[in-house]
Amino acid sequence: MIKKFVFTISIPIVLFGCSVTTTPNGKQVDMLPLISDKNRYLIVDDKNLSKAEKLENYSNQLSEFYGKQNSAYIRVLPRPSYQTNDRFTPIPFMVYEIDSNPVKIFENTMFNPNNVRITEYAQHDLRIPIGKHDLIIVNGLGNSRWFTKIDDVNFEKDKKYVIGADVKKGQNAQIFIAEYEIDNRFKVVEPEHFIIKKKIIENIPIGNLKSVKVY
DSSP: OHHHHHHHHHHHHHHHHTOEEEOTTSOEEEOTTOSOHHHHBOOOSOSOOOHHHHHHHHHHTTHHHHOSOOEEEEEEOOOGGGGOOSTTOOEEEEEEEETTEEOOBOOOOTTOTTOOOHHHHHTSOEEEESEEEEEEEEEEETTEEEEEEEEEEEEOTTOEEEEEEEOOTTSOOEEEEEEEEEOTTSOTTSGGGEEEEEEEEEEEETTSSEEEEOO
16 A cells, blocks of 8 residues: 555656646647756766857857858847846746757756856857748746747848847737847947847747746
């Protein structure tokens, strides 16, 4: 009887730790960050990379899938709230998948001075291949995550893009992707540093793929 009791209690715990969410069209999307290390984290032989080296690996990781072809670059439009480092810091808009290929980060470890915060990845250029691609964007706040699907995003050679959100009173925020120029009077972590020139994607409802809770 004792063995039977332990078995029935342990099953829900295991399932919860490995849970995924299913979208309305039946596709499964892993609940960030509760997915396997292989799919979530960048793995390299050198365990003593500096922050700059980790960011470089993050930036160039998609060459594994697309080779060293012509590239464009994408990052999040910064906000003041991204510059904090506490439980109230939101997860910025980030490319979660491109053409079903995951975008990975490094796993942080305790007391490691070279840990990279999620906001630092988001505010760093990610190299993406030129041409049309399907993206899944993730963002979050607290234990909520929103997955937004954007199809047929056309990236042009050597251009730089930001992901941002349009917020109108009484309406839900909507994602845009835009080309920009820079204003060097402001720091790169200040939104005024980026002058929006042309929105190539706009009016995409946040969480159109799935909204999930992560515990």
